[in-house]
Amino acid sequence: MSGQGTSLRRYALTRIALIFPMVFILVTLVFLLMRVAPGDPISAALGGHAPPQVVANIKHQLGYDKPIYQQYFTYLGQLARGNLGTSITDSRAVTDIVRVNGAATLELTFFAMIVAIVVGVVVGLLAGRFRDSTMDTGGRLFGILIYATPVFFLGLMAQLFFGSYLGWLPISDRASPITQATLQTHTNLFVVDAIIDRNWSALGDVLRHLVLPAVTLGLVTAGVFIRLIRVNVMRTMKDDYIEAARARGIDERAVVYHHAFRNALVPVITIVGLTTALLLGGAVLTETTFNWPGMGRELVVYLGNRDYAAVQGIIIVFALVVVVVSVVIDLVNAFIDPRIRY
Amino acid sequence: MRWQLGAFSLLVLAVVLLGATAGRSALGGSSASSTLIDGTTDTVTNLDPAGTYDYGTFTADYQVFQHLMNYTNGPKLEPELATKCFPAGGLKTWRCNLRKGVTFQDGSAFDSADVKFSIDRVNNKSILKQAAANSPSPLIGNLKSVTTNGKYAVTFHLKAPQVTWPAILATQCCNIVPSDTYAPDKLMPNTSQQIGTGPYKLVKYTPGQQAVFQAYSGYWGPKPKTSNLIINYYSKSSTMKLALQKGEIDMAYQSFTPTEITSLQKQKGLRVYSGAGGRIRYLVFNVTRDPGNSAAIRRAIAYLMPRQAIATRVYHGQVTPLFSMVPSGYPGHTDAFATAYGRVPNQAKAKQVLQAAGLTTPVPVEIWWTPTHYGDASADEYAEIKRGLEKGGLFTVTLKSSEWAQYSATLGTQYNVFQLGWFPDYPDAEDYLVPFYRSDTFTQSGYKSPIMQTLIRKELGAAKLSQRLGYIRQIQALAAKDVPIIPYWQQAMIAVGRNNVHGIPSTLDPTVYMRFNKLSKS
Numbered sequence: 001m002s003g004q005g006t007s008l009r010r011y012a013l014t015r016i017a018l019i020f021p022m023v024f025i026l027v028t029l030v031f032l033l034m035r036v037a038p039g040d041p042i043s044a045a046l047g048g049h050a051p052p053q054v055v056a057n058i059k060h061q062l063g064y065d066k067p068i069y070q071q072y073f074t075y076l077g078q079l080a081r082g083n084l085g086t087s088i089t090d091s092r093a094v095t096d097i098v099r100v101n102g103a104a105t106l107e108l109t110f111f112a113m114i115v116a117i118v119v120g121v122v123v124g125l126l127a128g129r130f131r132d133s134t135m136d137t138g139g140r141l142f143g144i145l146i147y148a149t150p151v152f153f154l155g156l157m158a159q160l161f162f163g164s165y166l167g168w169l170p171i172s173d174r175a176s177p178i179t180q181a182t183l184q185t186h187t188n189l190f191v192v193d194a195i196i197d198r199n200w201s202a203l204g205d206v207l208r209h210l211v212l213p214a215v216t217l218g219l220v221t222a223g224v225f226i227r228l229i230r231v232n233v234m235r236t237m238k239d240d241y242i243e244a245a246r247a248r249g250i251d252e253r254a255v256v257y258h259h260a261f262r263n264a265l266v267p268v269i270t271i272v273g274l275t276t277a278l279l280l281g282g283a284v285l286t287e288t289t290f291n292w293p294g295m296g297r298e299l300v301v302y303l304g305n306r307d308y309a310a311v312q313g314i315i316i317v318f319a320l321v322v323v324v325v326s327v328v329i330d331l332v333n334a335f336i337d338p339r340i341r342y
Numbered sequence: 343m344r345w346q347l348g349a350f351s352l353l354v355l356a357v358v359l360l361g362a363t364a365g366r367s368a369l370g371g372s373s374a375s376s377t378l379i380d381g382t383t384d385t386v387t388n389l390d391p392a393g394t395y396d397y398g399t400f401t402a403d404y405q406v407f408q409h410l411m412n413y414t415n416g417p418k419l420e421p422e423l424a425t426k427c428f429p430a431g432g433l434k435t436w437r438c439n440l441r442k443g444v445t446f447q448d449g450s451a452f453d454s455a456d457v458k459f460s461i462d463r464v465n466n467k468s469i470l471k472q473a474a475a476n477s478p479s480p481l482i483g484n485l486k487s488v489t490t491n492g493k494y495a496v497t498f499h500l501k502a503p504q505v506t507w508p509a510i511l512a513t514q515c516c517n518i519v520p521s522d523t524y525a526p527d528k529l530m531p532n533t534s535q536q537i538g539t540g541p542y543k544l545v546k547y548t549p550g551q552q553a554v555f556q557a558y559s560g561y562w563g564p565k566p567k568t569s570n571l572i573i574n575y576y577s578k579s580s581t582m583k584l585a586l587q588k589g590e591i592d593m594a595y596q597s598f599t600p601t602e603i604t605s606l607q608k609q610k611g612l613r614v615y616s617g618a619g620g621r622i623r624y625l626v627f628n629v630t631r632d633p634g635n636s637a638a639i640r641r642a643i644a645y646l647m648p649r650q651a652i653a654t655r656v657y658h659g660q661v662t663p664l665f666s667m668v669p670s671g672y673p674g675h676t677d678a679f680a681t682a683y684g685r686v687p688n689q690a691k692a693k694q695v696l697q698a699a700g701l702t703t704p705v706p707v708e709i710w711w712t713p714t715h716y717g718d719a720s721a722d723e724y725a726e727i728k729r730g731l732e733k734g735g736l737f738t739v740t741l742k743s744s745e746w747a748q749y750s751a752t753l754g755t756q757y758n759v760f761q762l763g764w765f766p767d768y769p770d771a772e773d774y775l776v777p778f779y780r781s782d783t784f785t786q787s788g789y790k791s792p793i794m795q796t797l798i799r800k801e802l803g804a805a806k807l808s809q810r811l812g813y814i815r816q817i818q819a820l821a822a823k824d825v826p827i828i829p830y831w832q833q834a835m836i837a838v839g840r841n842n843v844h845g846i847p848s849t850l851d852p853t854v855y856m857r858f859n860k861l862s863k864s
Binding site for chain 2: 062174298
């Protein structure tokens with residue numbers, strides 16, 4: 001037992017230690033890509049209305065005319081001091097972008113994940129349980145369709161149908177303008193802020209605004225869950241212990257729900273981790289479609305402006321989230337299944 | 343299994359019902375007549391006026407800050423925080439007498455020290471570095487120093503005579519902030535309280551999402567017609583259009599695509615307002631490189647430019663053909679290109695020019711445009727230009743595009759014929775001529791005409807209006823003859839409002855200022 005404990009601890013430490021080189025490589029890649037990509041933040045802001053000399057002077061002031069390696073080491077020095085930098089476009093500290101816009105992304109992805117898990121698990125289990133039935137065919141088709149549909153297209157259709165045609169739900173933003181103007185922000189998570197203030201009408205308004213973007217993003221992610229869970233259920237239903245349970249005369253319903261489904265859901269933990277990256281990627285497009293002021297939408301804007309500091313900072317945060325979640329999932333898996341020791 | 347399905351359906355229904363019913367009370371207030379909600383696709387850079395040079399931020403700042411001179415009520419420049427600005431010993435020295443009894447939104451009194459402080463800090467080295475590309479300092483490039491003359495007068499000492507100095511005082515360079523609140527060498531962060539003397543106080547700003555304003559009770563001028571103003575920021579005009587159609591916002595200003603505007607014109611409960619505007623679009627030639635180094639080619643293209651086709655087919659009549667860099671409606675405007683090349687494309691004349699220069703047709707031309715800065719219609723606009731130039735077989739046009747970040751860094755150095763647009767810093771013909779035709783022009787056209795430079799110098803220093811307008815006309819005529827740039831449209835200022843929003847037409851004029859304080863809601 002102690003041997004296993006030591007092994008798990010060593011594995012955990014190794015996985016955590018690997019975070020640093022992974023992030024370092026990513027920081028370097030993003031830095032280089034931003035510098036070699038055509039265009040720069042000063043030309044993007046001033047091009048088309050300032051003389052070249054003015055543009056050159058500002059680049060000089062900010063050190064953008066220095067050799068790339070010098071800029072790189074300056075940037076690494078900043079990062080080492082925990083300074084993610086300040087955006088050039090609107091002088092925002094990257095930490096402020098993470099705090100304010102990151103909260104919006106977190107709120108969206110959290111609810112999207114709930115939608116993904118609920119839809120994915122229910123449809124996947126039913127499709128797997130009733131293999132080759134209409135339910136199975138429908139579930140598979142649904143899974144393939146929503147997975148293959150581009151998230152912005154699904155979002156646009158949802159906006160037009162539920163927002164514009166039926167008029168049931170708001171089509172953009174995190175809250176109606178007046179709610180947003182009057183809601184006190186404590187955490188920048190609007191649902192939490194509304195609950196803290198016991199502002200129930202604001203909570204309702206915020207939830208209404210969450211429905212379309214969260215369902216859109218969640219459904220696309222649910223496609224992955226549906227297919228995985230369906231296959232797992234089918235495989236589990238053929239396992240020996242299921243046959244044994246049946247042979248012992250255990251009620252079929254108990255066999256299916258207490259044995260087969262529970263075991264079929266174990267790999268979902270891994271998939272939840274893997275889909276975090278998918279969710280964050282999807283959030284960029286979902287946020288743009290629904291005018292959701294998350295980090296993804298900001299990333300698109302800053303990228304268009306070649307805002308080095310902001311783009312680098314946001315990507316580092318995205319990367320950290322994905323890396324940390326994947327490490328946590330690895331550790332959970334290692335804890336559950338002692339055979340996992342790489 | 344059925345009960346699970348039933349439970350799931352109930353759960354989904356509960357979520358939908360909760361979403362559908364909740365929040366109605368919060369939404370109910372959005373149509374209150376005391377709050378006007380505007381939508382825009384503009385962005386905000388630095389709210390501190392020492393760090394902003396863009397239109398989106400200017401619109402937000404305009405509600406909070408004031409200038410010595412301004413276009414407060416329309417296209418006529420008039421004193422705002424000054425009572426009078428006048429030349430004091432030639433056009434190199436300007437003196438402004440200041441309004442008394444004005445208070446900032448923090449309660450402090452406004453005086454000459456605030457004016458000097460506000461303008462000096464625009465050129466502060468540390469602020470320049472923080473503001474980087476957003477600094478409005480180029481607007482006061484001609485300023486040598488500011489001195490105070492007692493508590494209620496200031497004098498501006500210029501490097502060179504400038505008759506349009508009062509107009510400069512109305513631009514982003516010269517918003518007045520309190521000297522005891524703002525740091526001389528540090529920009530006030532967007533999340534901090536911004537303080538001006540204007541009709542509205544900025545009470546909340548969430549970057550990229552919303553700016554919330556409340557009427558300033560101590561405002562020295564007429565009270566705003568609507569007590570609360572919210573500007574909601576959108577990343578896409580299509581989303582803003584849906585929000586307007588659903589009544590989530592009361593009005594939208596800046597910017598819809600031509601197709602969206604046409605669609606909104608048919609929508610019940612909405613009105614599309616159009617007024618004189620100053621936004622223009624033009625084609626630049628690098629006159630030092632092939633094919634722009636041939637005056638014949640430039641002139642032939644000027645003969646063929648399909649202005650009316652662009653205005654009708656691409657912009658559905660929301661732009662009008664432009665025959666000078668100076669938009670129609672501005673004092674001094676002449677249709678110089680119409681005089682030189684006609685109002686409609688003329689293939690015979692174009693052919694004649696090319697033949698006279700000994701050029702073999704079709705002449706190959708590569709034209710660059712960008713899809714990410716001048717609106718979605720740019721693609722159709724350039725397809726129309728290509729069609730117009732190739733008609734008759736005189737040109738073979740290759741269209742090339744790149745996204746703005748790349749485009750802006752490359753134009754003039756690698757692109758030889760390219761698209762650009764302009765929005766005025768101040769509503770005067772000078773701002774549509776001098777930046778484009780002086781020898782160090784930002785367009786990088788390489789155009790250097792000694793006659794043009796002389797005319798520009800004379801225009802800048804002309805004391806009499808009639809004399810100045812004369813130079814402005816001469817500049818336009820010479821520009822049409824030399825053709826380093828072909829202007830082709832000017833756009834109206836367009837705003838869309840719900841039927842219960844009043845006063846929008848009163849603020850649509852060539853100054854392109856959105857004066858929200860003059861709008862009301864019923």
